[in-house]
Amino acid sequence: MSRKFKPYTAFSPNSSEPYFLLPFKFHRISENREVLVNEVGDFLICDKGTVQQVVERTLDSESELYQDLIARFFISEKQVPDLIDVYATRYRTKKAFLDHFTGLHIFVITLRCNHSCHYCQVSRKTETQGAFDMCYSDIDRSIDLMLMSPSPDITMEFQGGEPLLAFDKVKYAIERTIELNEQCQKNINFVICTNLTPITEEMLEYCKERNVLLSMSLDGPAFIHDSNRPKTGTPSYDMVVDGLRRSREVVPEDNISALMTTTHLSLEHPRAIIDNYLENGFNHIFLRAISPYGFALKNAKKNIYEAEKYLEFYKEGLDYILELNRQGTFFIEDYASIVLKKILTPFTPGFVDLQSPAGIINGVVVYNYDGYVYASDESRMLAENKDFTFRLGKITDSYQDIFYGEKAQWIAESWAVESLAGCSDCGLQAYCGADPVRNYATQRDIEGHRPTSTHCIKNKGIIEHLLKLIDDKEAGNEAIFRSWINNNPYN
Ligand code: SF4
Known part of the structure; x- marks a missing residue:
């Protein structure tokens, strides 16, 4: 059976919709919880099924979740959000290591x-x-x-x-x-x-x-x-x-x-x-x-x-x-x-x-x-x-x-998670990184194969675990984590 791509117009913004989707990815972190992550690494940890609601546009526009999604650039009531320049600046900040x-x-x-x-x-x-x-x-x-x-x-x-x-x-x-x-x-x-x-x-x-x-x-x-x-x-x-x-x-x-x-x-x-x-x-x-x-x-x-x-x-x-x-x-x-x-x-x-x-x-x-x-x-x-x-x-x-030179250019073809198969649609991409040398060393393939990659299993496991710990509000882990980032004891 052959499957056809939908026509381009199927993906065009529709002004009759209550809001527009901005680019984001998602990942199930536990049986009942999922995380939404946008292009600059902002995240929302929500109940399972939230992404479906967002995509099907069944959200209550009065809800706190709706406001959070707007504030964190997951959805927009305008086709181009008013603060798009702020978003662009934040993206540049995330990639500042390239400067x-x-x-x-x-x-x-x-x-x-x-x-x-x-x-x-x-x-x-x-x-x-x-x-x-x-x-x-x-x-x-x-x-x-x-x-x-x-x-x-x-x-x-x-x-x-x-x-x-x-x-x-x-x-x-x-x-x-x-x-x-x-x-x-x-x-x-x-x-x-x-x-x-x-x-x-x-x-x-x-x-x-x-x-x-x-x-x-x-x-x-x-x-x-x-x-x-x-x-x-x-x-x-x-x-x-x-x-x-x-x-x-x-x-x-x-x-x-x-x-x-x-x-x-x-x-x-x-x-x-x-x-x-x-x-x-x-x-x-x-x-x-x-x-x-x-x-x-x-x-x-x-x-x-x-x-x-x-x-x-x-x-x-x-x-x-x-x-x-x-x-x-x-x-x-x-x-x-x-x-x-x-x-x-x-x-x-x-x-x-x-x-x-x-x-x-x-x-x-x-x-x-x-x-x-x-x-x-x-x-x-x-x-x-x-x-x-x-x-x-x-x-x-x-x-x-x-x-x-040529060698550097050849390596460059495989060094961005945004374009690697398996990574390009991974919900944790904003927090991870590409490692062509390890891919090659462990899998004899500079692009790598994510389902069997130890680099992927390790990083996915650690990132998921950290998100779960952040989500555990009662344990107060986030305050400890912030003290680590600031290198400043929290209590
Ligand atoms: S290596 Fe794994 S966890 Fe990291 S971006 Fe790629 S698929 Fe996601």
Whole structure:
């Protein structure tokens, strides 16, 4: 049987209707509740059947719901609402992360590392393999490319391996950037992603002097951390905690943050991990799922789990964190905070993993130790397994060829949720993002297949859960969530 499209006129606005529909999407969040979300991310959580009423125009125009729908740009009594310019401005605000192009520039200064984490995403090299360091001429050229970015705000992030094993080169790169920036006058932040174990007093004094942020790895209590992140000699956890203590004695507290990775072992212990972060003096945690790249895949039994298992872990952790907040301990879950900023504010959090168009190239780029430029951190992780799909070019290529060349254009065809099959009509689209690299890495298809995508299952599960928590007025979750967004304790 063939089905025909209705004629164009069937979709034309009809002036005899009581109101006009503005663009919005919807999603069932529970058996009895559904959410309506418009183009700028405004939402209304209503009883099931509301969308049908809206579309069939059976709403009572005196009802509160009707007024809410008008006020939040879901329907309009005029074909073009009076405040359409306000709406347009809000849409531009949501996409403001595109205004200045690439802000995060990752320098893979070395692949050498003193750990052998079983989930390592970059297939690290041993401490003495100097061939895996970035050479000085590539550092120079990468800095030139970075400073060509139109963005006035730049984050220069050093990754590895373990960047502190090549601290001389980190220092060289920072000093050169500061010198060249006298001409460019950009606002530049420096970040070192480190396991903190090789840190010395001299390094700390330098980080203090240059206001360098330290992003450290901490997977939770010793029995989890040391299992995930083995090293020879003194166990990692003891050295990390000692490094943290020494760091806090020198650099400002706010300049140190921690990042955890969820493995199979972690899945059973969300509360212990959160308690460990509290014990170590942190007031936030990013309950981060593992990335399916590099050694993580080779050690799949320890690392790769179903997205549903991760969601159970995440929800238990989030419930516990909400309970802590209710009891007066201000503590933030970072991923929730990012998504909530999208849900509850007109602004965009600038988180490269959750953007549309995607954060790759638009928000982040990687200069690798081997002289090549990649679209993202995950892209260079694929390259370590000899898959160069997301290699944008050589560090010696022109800025135009790297950032606007054929490879970048090819990736751009698949980097917007607004146009991806499955995402384009998803009711949660305004809060989600496209991830072509993950699609390719997990499904061998840059466009991806949503029903089986772990990225989709994870994000849909988290966004739905957050909306349900907001909808639970008695629990008062929204006040806690707003305190996270504002980074200000609510009680
Ligand atoms: S990835 Fe899934 S949750 Fe996100 S926009 Fe696409 S369909 Fe929706």
